[in-house]
Amino acid sequence: MDMREMTEQMEQLYQEKRFTDIKAILAEENPADIAAVLEEFKVRQQIMFFRLLPKEKAAETFVEFDADTQEDIILAFSDTELREVLDELYLDDAVDIIEEMPATIVKRILKNTDPQTRVSINKLLEYPEDSAGSIMTPEFVNLKKNNTVEDAFKRIRRTGVDKETIYTCYVTDESKRLIGVTTVRELLLHDYDDMIEDFMETNLISVQTHDDREAAVGLFDKYNFLALPVVDMENRLVGIITVDDAMDVLQEENTEDIHKMNAIVHLSEKPYLKIGVLETYRSRIPWLLLLMISATLTGMIISSFEDKLSAMIILTSFIPMLMDTGGNTGGQANVTIIRALSLNEIEMNDIFRVVYKEMRVGLCCGGTLALVNFVKMWLIDRLLFGVKSVTLAVDIVISLTLLIEVVFAKAVGCTFPIIAKRAGFDPAVMSSPFITTIVDAISLLIYFGLASAILHI
Amino acid sequence: MDMREMTEQMEQLYQEKRFTDIKAILAEENPADIAAVLEEFKVRQQIMFFRLLPKEKAAETFVEFDADTQEDIILAFSDTELREVLDELYLDDAVDIIEEMPATIVKRILKNTDPQTRVSINKLLEYPEDSAGSIMTPEFVNLKKNNTVEDAFKRIRRTGVDKETIYTCYVTDESKRLIGVTTVRELLLHDYDDMIEDFMETNLISVQTHDDREAAVGLFDKYNFLALPVVDMENRLVGIITVDDAMDVLQEENTEDIHKMNAIVHLSEKPYLKIGVLETYRSRIPWLLLLMISATLTGMIISSFEDKLSAMIILTSFIPMLMDTGGNTGGQANVTIIRALSLNEIEMNDIFRVVYKEMRVGLCCGGTLALVNFVKMWLIDRLLFGVKSVTLAVDIVISLTLLIEVVFAKAVGCTFPIIAKRAGFDPAVMSSPFITTIVDAISLLIYFGLASAILHI
Numbered sequence: 001m002d003m004r005e006m007t008e009q010m011e012q013l014y015q016e017k018r019f020t021d022i023k024a025i026l027a028e029e030n031p032a033d034i035a036a037v038l039e040e041f042k043v044r045q046q047i048m049f050f051r052l053l054p055k056e057k058a059a060e061t062f063v064e065f066d067a068d069t070q071e072d073i074i075l076a077f078s079d080t081e082l083r084e085v086l087d088e089l090y091l092d093d094a095v096d097i098i099e100e101m102p103a104t105i106v107k108r109i110l111k112n113t114d115p116q117t118r119v120s121i122n123k124l125l126e127y128p129e130d131s132a133g134s135i136m137t138p139e140f141v142n143l144k145k146n147n148t149v150e151d152a153f154k155r156i157r158r159t160g161v162d163k164e165t166i167y168t169c170y171v172t173d174e175s176k177r178l179i180g181v182t183t184v185r186e187l188l189l190h191d192y193d194d195m196i197e198d199f200m201e202t203n204l205i206s207v208q209t210h211d212d213r214e215a216a217v218g219l220f221d222k223y224n225f226l227a228l229p230v231v232d233m234e235n236r237l238v239g240i241i242t243v244d245d246a247m248d249v250l251q252e253e254n255t256e257d258i259h260k261m262n263a264i265v266h267l268s269e270k271p272y273l274k275i276g277v278l279e280t281y282r283s284r285i286p287w288l289l290l291l292m293i294s295a296t297l298t299g300m301i302i303s304s305f306e307d308k309l310s311a312m313i314i315l316t317s318f319i320p321m322l323m324d325t326g327g328n329t330g331g332q333a334n335v336t337i338i339r340a341l342s343l344n345e346i347e348m349n350d351i352f353r354v355v356y357k358e359m360r361v362g363l364c365c366g367g368t369l370a371l372v373n374f375v376k377m378w379l380i381d382r383l384l385f386g387v388k389s390v391t392l393a394v395d396i397v398i399s400l401t402l403l404i405e406v407v408f409a410k411a412v413g414c415t416f417p418i419i420a421k422r423a424g425f426d427p428a429v430m431s432s433p434f435i436t437t438i439v440d441a442i443s444l445l446i447y448f449g450l451a452s453a454i455l456h457i
Numbered sequence: 458m459d460m461r462e463m464t465e466q467m468e469q470l471y472q473e474k475r476f477t478d479i480k481a482i483l484a485e486e487n488p489a490d491i492a493a494v495l496e497e498f499k500v501r502q503q504i505m506f507f508r509l510l511p512k513e514k515a516a517e518t519f520v521e522f523d524a525d526t527q528e529d530i531i532l533a534f535s536d537t538e539l540r541e542v543l544d545e546l547y548l549d550d551a552v553d554i555i556e557e558m559p560a561t562i563v564k565r566i567l568k569n570t571d572p573q574t575r576v577s578i579n580k581l582l583e584y585p586e587d588s589a590g591s592i593m594t595p596e597f598v599n600l601k602k603n604n605t606v607e608d609a610f611k612r613i614r615r616t617g618v619d620k621e622t623i624y625t626c627y628v629t630d631e632s633k634r635l636i637g638v639t640t641v642r643e644l645l646l647h648d649y650d651d652m653i654e655d656f657m658e659t660n661l662i663s664v665q666t667h668d669d670r671e672a673a674v675g676l677f678d679k680y681n682f683l684a685l686p687v688v689d690m691e692n693r694l695v696g697i698i699t700v701d702d703a704m705d706v707l708q709e710e711n712t713e714d715i716h717k718m719n720a721i722v723h724l725s726e727k728p729y730l731k732i733g734v735l736e737t738y739r740s741r742i743p744w745l746l747l748l749m750i751s752a753t754l755t756g757m758i759i760s761s762f763e764d765k766l767s768a769m770i771i772l773t774s775f776i777p778m779l780m781d782t783g784g785n786t787g788g789q790a791n792v793t794i795i796r797a798l799s800l801n802e803i804e805m806n807d808i809f810r811v812v813y814k815e816m817r818v819g820l821c822c823g824g825t826l827a828l829v830n831f832v833k834m835w836l837i838d839r840l841l842f843g844v845k846s847v848t849l850a851v852d853i854v855i856s857l858t859l860l861i862e863v864v865f866a867k868a869v870g871c872t873f874p875i876i877a878k879r880a881g882f883d884p885a886v887m888s889s890p891f892i893t894t895i896v897d898a899i900s901l902l903i904y905f906g907l908a909s910a911i912l913h914i
Contacts, residue, residue: 224701244681295778321752
């Protein structure tokens with residue numbers, strides 16, 4: 001059903017107090033859609049509708065709400081209701097929710113979970129924010145190597161209902177160390193009395209709890225996993241990361257990179273309209289200030305050339321074009337390299353190949369731009385508009401500046417992210433706004449240098 | 458095993474002609490890793506090693522090679538060898554490979570596939586490049602509604618080995634229309650003689666073959682699917698998209714967005730080092746040219762103000778700072794909105810909320826920048842360095858320009874992508890380099906306007 005249609009229909013049924021019909025509609029729909037529709041209603045109605053959901057679907061829907069709605073609903077809940085939803089949640093989802101809640105609600109949530117779950121939740125809450133441990137769930141299907149396929153299926157049937165995924169099963173030894181992996185697919189293709197250890201995969205790929213979550217997600221991308229095991233320092237299996245969570249992290253990391261590349265501090269993973277003006281301000285002002293202050297450098301370069309500029313004021317009108325072109329061309333090389341680094345397409349020791357390639361690309365781009373500019377200035381500015389101050393020498397200075405600055409901009413743009421990564425920083429921070437400031441300064445120096453030499457001013 | 462270690466060990470075993478040992482190593486490793494290691498070797502060795510792989514793993518490894526290596530290997534293959542690898546490939550992988558190959562090799566591939574597969578491949582090749590059809594595979598587990606759970610498992614055991622995923626099973630009627638979905642998880646939690654139609658999910662979410670692949674991938678993100686059914690115009694099930702392919706597309710779309718945001722035409726999905734200098738040039742020069750030409754506008758604005766600038770040359774030295782700040786601040790709003798649009802966080806009718814928010818953020822940012830600049834110019838430029846031309850009036854002009862241009866830049870930056878999307882374009886094209894040109898012009902007009910008014914020049 002279309003979402004708007006569903007909202008209208010539910011509103012009408014609500015007015016007519018036909019709750020059984022609402023219940024029937026909700027039972028048909030997908031949790032993600034129900035959450036989106038319910039968020040259109042007032043809190044009182046939301047809670048009414050939410051109570052009409054079947055137990056399991058209620059928990060799945062709850063996970064899809066944004067943090068504000070979750071908070072409203074928890075506040076309206078009795079302890080019994082809260083416990084019912086919590087019982088149905090996967091542990092990693094419960095932890096995600098808790099991380100967004102104010103302290104009083106966290107206390108109430110923890111009070112209403114059974115002691116064993118509480119211990120697990122507290123353990124998960126302790127992992128650093130961007131670690132593999134923080135996105136894993138401790139609920140997985142655990143087998144022993146001397147299980148048969150039949151044992152395995154029995155175990156899945158008995159415990160699978162509470163596991164986030166059952167399709168990848170993990171084999172551990174008596175000290176809980178991970179020794180093998182198998183899949184339901186493998187189980188289905190083997191005979192009932194085959195032993196797990198005879199066909200389990202023993203070439204294991206796993207991450208440690210404190211590894212960066214980005215590295216974990218990279219493994220999904222590379223190996224096409226549905227789930228990835230997470231082990232502690234002693235190689236004991238403590239949890240798994242599932243592909244749907246990996247995909248969420250991938251999107252978050254991409255957003256973070258895009259923000260960093262554009263001088264935005266990534267403060268929150270909330271959707272745009274949920275972030276207040278002040279928080280948005282705080283995420284944007286630091287780099288703006290820094291970049292404004294560092295632009296003092298270009299101002300100083302221009303000042304020191306002041307008397308020459310006033311002698312030949314035509315040179316001023318090309319400053320924006322030269323600076324924009326430098327920024328754009330450096331930015332192209334820059335983001336290409338940042339992205340290639342984050343996709344692991346290039347490594348540290350490729351730096352010379354990269355610089356060599358970028359300088360050749362720079363020569364081609366710079367050459368084209370210089371040529372087009374040369375012809376344009378002569379035909380249009382000089383001949384068509386009759387601007388007398390555009391002399392051949394001025395044309396040559398501008399065009400030559402373009403050629404040289406583009407090569408420099410490409411070289412600078414591609415080098416900084418690689419150096420940043422080698423130094424242990426996130427390459428995305430060495431991104432185009434930052435590069436622009438450097439390229440601006442270099443471009444101006446080239447420009448004034450050439451002007452002095454060729455125009456003798 | 459570490460990749461470098463594995464490469465060295467294989468090189469040594471190759472020298473000593475200990476091929477059985479190489480075979481043993483290869484049997485242990487993961488296809489993605491084998492492909493990465495084999496690409497380090499010369500073609501002759503690559504083919505030797507490749508022939509040592511067990512049949513199924515050979516096909517999986519083949520998929521992981523880059524296009525150049527795939528071509529080399531196919532050229533070295535006998536028809537029998539080629540047929541063996543092709544038999545093991547999933548259809549969507551075969552199509553991906555064919556799309557990268559020169560015509561002669563495509564012919565040879567098609568000649569060596571059985572007629573039925575050839576028909577399927579040709580059909581898949583016909584879907585438009587960015588369509589859902591182009592990333593689907595026609596190999597899925599197909600059930601009937603009157604099947605029992607036992608029937609289903611029998612069918613999976615019999616045919617599952619050739620399907621890319623078995624975990625989601627599709628129920629179709631006699632005219633192949635999709636009427637239900639179930640999962641191996643559901644099957645495992647039901648009794649052997651339960652009927653599929655009694656518990657299959659009938660609230661179906663699917664895409665059409667000609668839908669945009671980005672929309673299909675968005676559904677994975679929203680609903681946490683492992684596979685998504687693809688139907689034709691008559692709602693007949695023709696294929697499925699699996700989560701690993703969705704993840705690849707997600708990364709490609711993100712790369713494409715990042716490139717577009719930075720004035721790069723996205724020509725190819727090849728990794729950075731595989732793209733030649735000329736292709737890189739072709740992807741970068743169009744926007745550079747366009748932006749250089751459009752910067753003529755800023756040049757014209759400066760020219761028209763030439764005599765006033767020469768009267769007060771200090772104003773020139775602030776042009777780069779004002780333009781960079783305008784560009785940076787507009788760029789922040791711009792990429793935030795492009796990203797929010799692509800994550801479906803905002804819609805067309807949010808435009809007024811977005812502009813209202815951005816203008817308030819602009820006031821905060823602009824206010825801070827103006828204040829800091831005002832104090833900095835007075836304390837440092839005037840008092841510390843004793844620059845006489847920095848008068849109170851000049852300081853006011855610059856600071857006020859900052860405040861006003863930042864508000865404008867935020868408003869322009871956030872509006873263009875939304876309008877572009879409404880007009881049916883990709884919002885990422887209306888991105889910061891493009892915005893910068895507009896913001897530059899506006900900033901200069903504000904600057905010179907204020908200078909005329911306050912400084913009476």
